[in-house]
Amino acid sequence: xxxxxPLPPSYVNFVGRKLLRFILTVxxxxxxxxxxxxxxxxxxxxxxxxxxPLVRAHLSRSGVRLLPMTLFVSFALGLVxxxxxxxxxxxxxxxQFLGMVxxxxxxxxxxxxxxxxxxxxxxxxxxxxxLGTARALGEVEALEALGIDPVHYLVVPRVIGMALGIFSLTxxxxxxxxxxxxxWAFLQDVPLRPGDxxxxxxxxxxxxxFVTLALKSSLFGAIIATVTCYHGLAQPLRIDEVSGAxxxxxxxxxxxxxxxxxxxxxxxxVV
Amino acid sequence: MSxxxxxxxxxxxxxxxxxxxxxxxxxxxxxARAGEFWVIGGLQGAGKSDLMFMLAGLTKPLAGSYTLxxxxxxxxxxxxxxxxxxxxxxxxxxxxxxxxxxVAENVSLPARYHHNLHAEEADAWTAALLKATDIVExxxxxxxxxxxxxxxxxxxxxxxxxxxxxxxxxxxxxxLDARHTVWWISFLQRLWRGHDLLRGKPxxxxxxxxxxxxxRTSGAQFATLHEQKxxxxxxxxxxxxxxMARVVAAxxxxxxxxxxxxxxxxxxxx
Numbered sequence: 001x002x003x004x005x006p007l008p009p010s011y012v013n014f015v016g017r018k019l020l021r022f023i024l025t026v027x028x029x030x031x032x033x034x035x036x037x038x039x040x041x042x043x044x045x046x047x048x049x050x051x052x053p054l055v056r057a058h059l060s061r062s063g064v065r066l067l068p069m070t071l072f073v074s075f076a077l078g079l080v081x082x083x084x085x086x087x088x089x090x091x092x093x094x095x096q097f098l099g100m101v102x103x104x105x106x107x108x109x110x111x112x113x114x115x116x117x118x119x120x121x122x123x124x125x126x127x128x129x130x131l132g133t134a135r136a137l138g139e140v141e142a143l144e145a146l147g148i149d150p151v152h153y154l155v156v157p158r159v160i161g162m163a164l165g166i167f168s169l170t171x172x173x174x175x176x177x178x179x180x181x182x183x184w185a186f187l188q189d190v191p192l193r194p195g196d197x198x199x200x201x202x203x204x205x206x207x208x209x210f211v212t213l214a215l216k217s218s219l220f221g222a223i224i225a226t227v228t229c230y231h232g233l234a235q236p237l238r239i240d241e242v243s244g245a246x247x248x249x250x251x252x253x254x255x256x257x258x259x260x261x262x263x264x265x266x267x268x269x270v271v
Numbered sequence: 272m273s274x275x276x277x278x279x280x281x282x283x284x285x286x287x288x289x290x291x292x293x294x295x296x297x298x299x300x301x302x303a304r305a306g307e308f309w310v311i312g313g314l315q316g317a318g319k320s321d322l323m324f325m326l327a328g329l330t331k332p333l334a335g336s337y338t339l340x341x342x343x344x345x346x347x348x349x350x351x352x353x354x355x356x357x358x359x360x361x362x363x364x365x366x367x368x369x370x371x372x373x374v375a376e377n378v379s380l381p382a383r384y385h386h387n388l389h390a391e392e393a394d395a396w397t398a399a400l401l402k403a404t405d406i407v408e409x410x411x412x413x414x415x416x417x418x419x420x421x422x423x424x425x426x427x428x429x430x431x432x433x434x435x436x437x438x439x440x441x442x443x444x445x446x447l448d449a450r451h452t453v454w455w456i457s458f459l460q461r462l463w464r465g466h467d468l469l470r471g472k473p474x475x476x477x478x479x480x481x482x483x484x485x486x487r488t489s490g491a492q493f494a495t496l497h498e499q500k501x502x503x504x505x506x507x508x509x510x511x512x513x514x515m516a517r518v519v520a521a522x523x524x525x526x527x528x529x530x531x532x533x534x535x536x537x538x539x540x541x
Contacts, residue, residue: 047384049392134370141329142367146381146429147356153384236289 025252032230036159039151051157058161062123062221063168070118070169074176077114081105082181083188086197090190098192099200102178107209108268109261111174112166116220116257119166120250124228127158128249131232132242140233155229163221170217208271216264220257227253274304276338277437277475278326283335288324294333295321299501301494305436306473308463310486312509313496319479320364320441322496326477327361327439328352340437357385360435360474364442366422368414374425375401375410381432400428403468405454420451427458434469438462440478444485456489463490483508 082102089095131154134140143150182197231249232242279302287293295318303309313319324330328339337344340355368377379397382388401407404424409417414425423443430438440459444452458466459478465471480486483493486508493504 047387049387049389050380050384130371137370138363138365138367139369141324142363142369142426145327145329145356145359145361145363146384146433147353148381148384149350 028234029227029230029252032234033226036151036155036226036229039149040156040159043149043152043156046152051152054153054157055160058157059164060161061126062119062162062165064165066118066122066165066169067172069122070115070173071176073114073118074173075180077106077110077173077177078180078182079184081110082177083184086181086185086190086192087188090185090192095192095196095200098197099202099204102181102201103204103209106177106181107174107205107213108264111177112170112213112217112220113257113261115166115170115173115217116224117254119162119169119221120224120228120253120257123162123165124224124253125246125250127225127228128232128246129242131229132237132245133239135233136237136239136242150233154233155225158229159222159225162225163218166221166224167214167217170213174213208268212264212267216260219260223256223260224253227256274306277303277305277307278337278339280332281336283325283337284333285318285321285325286330286333287318288321288330291330292333294499296496296499296501299335301501301503303437303475303477305475306463307475308459308489308491309477309494310483310489310491310508311477311479311494311496312481312483313479315481317496318499319496322501323361323439323441323477323479327359328356329361357433358436360430360433360438362423362426362430362438362440362443364423364445366414366419366426368422368425368429370414373411373413374406374417374421377414377425378428378432381429385433396432399468400431403431403466404428404458420447431462431468434472435474436472437475437477440476442479442481444480452485456485460489483510 085101085105086095086098089098089101134154140150140154143153178201182192182194185192185197228249231245231252237245280299283299284294285296285299287295299322311319311322321330325332325337325344326339328344332345335345339352340358342352342355344352368374369380372380375397376390378400379388379390379393382396383390383393386393397410398407401410404427406421406424406428409421409425414422417425427440427443443455443459447455459476462469462474463476465473476491478486478491486493492506493508495502495504495509
């Protein structure tokens with residue numbers, strides 16, 4: 001309530017209010033994430049015949065239905081990054097670094113992050129709007145009146161569906177980018193045989209890459225689902241506040257995904 | 272032998288459902304026994320919905336003691352109340368169906384969730400509920416595609432899905448025409464006396480209303496809400512005209528003139 005009071009004309013007050021708002025958001029998001037985790041553990045297997053179809057529906061929404069868009073982006077990524085890298089490295093006789101560059105740029109960084117952004121823009125925003133509208137129309141209270149835990153029914157399927165969806169799409173995006181990258185290089189008459197290309201990639205990949213790829217992409221999904229559900233569900237909303245909540249959710253999801261990415265970069269450097 | 276006490280309020284302060292720190296009604300002393308039928312009247316803004324939300328266990332009393340189905344709602348709230356929650360039905364004024372589900376899916380959801388059923392396993396019970404509330408033709412529609420009168424019936428069917436022992440209804444007759452009004456009162460009477468749908472077991476019914484007139488012959492007991500006070504009236508419904516006169520008398524002279532002027536403007540041409 002205090003954060004909505006008229007702002008005195010002072011820069012310190014402005015910064016202070018932003019800082020307070022940031023702390024409250026972090027606190028709220030943290031609490032919501034813990035509640036969601038708690039519900040996932042305590043209600044594991046409960047109402048499975050209602051929850052499992054919902055998980056499948058959200059997996060389809062955050063995965064299968066986004067496959068065409070993801071493949072389109074993967075081909076563009078192949079052209080922009082791999083096609084040009086292959087072409088450039090062959091011109092300066094540096095093809096021996098090709099695998100390392102592609103694995104670092106596409107497999108470790110751009111693949112998971114781009115997929116997360118695609119899912120955030122298509123499904124994450126829809127999450128906030130759907131849940132925000134449901135909250136504003138009193139559907140959450142209706143669920144409570146029926147003894148149905150809103151977090152179990154509305155949030156848990158989204159978190160699981162989005163985590164699995166982003167992981168699967170990331171795999172397709174990376175494969176598509178690697179394939180299309182070689183295709184672009186081939187069209188530019190770059191003297192690189194497919195066997196050498198695959199050998200370069202295989203030589204640069206480590207077991208850690210597969211583990212972190214799965215972990216990172218799934219966590220991106222969990223973060224986006226949690227943040228978007230938090231903004232749609234965790235606080236009372238009016239219909240006219242839903243658009244603002246969507247904007248906040250997108251901004252915070254991007255920031256948190258980038259921060260998580262930074263943590264993984266540190267992990268790579270240390271291990 | 273007297274019937275089981277369903278709920279009991281002792282000096283309860285009812286919170287606003289929008290702001291849980293603000294009181295809307297104070298000093299409520301009231302109890303209802305199994306098989307009773309209550310109608311709570313009050314003008315708009317009197318706090319009827321706040322009272323119904325608290326009675327249904329959706330908000331916590333600000334002060335006093337509220338016992339619902341033997342459980343103190345001031346101490347045991349939330350998940351601790353879940354076993355008893357399934358014995359309570361709530362029908363909202365604006366239905367509050369889940370908009371992404373069809374009417375049939377909305378109606379079957381409570382039974383499917385709490386008894387862990389596949390959709391087809393709940394089909395027969397859902398069909399019976401839809402038939403009883405006369406909304407079979409809307410089964411495949413989403414709530415946005417049907418009128419609000421039918422949505423409210425779907426909300427009633429959903430509330431009955433777990434065979435509740437006590438049913439709270441938030442202003443069920445608001446905005447209904449005569450046909451729907453007669454249907455609702457007749458259906459609630461059948462529930463109160465023991466409907467076949469619920470294996471003949473009587474349901475304790477508590478409904479709120481803007482005006483008592485339609486309920487006068489329902490057989491219910493009455494209570495009123497006025498100026499943050501709750502008053503039990505007994506078996507005889509207060510006259511709506513008398514209640515209105517009390518409001519006018521309590522208003523400032525300038526307000527009274529305004530009310531009379533509005534009344535004249537609203538009067539039909541003769």
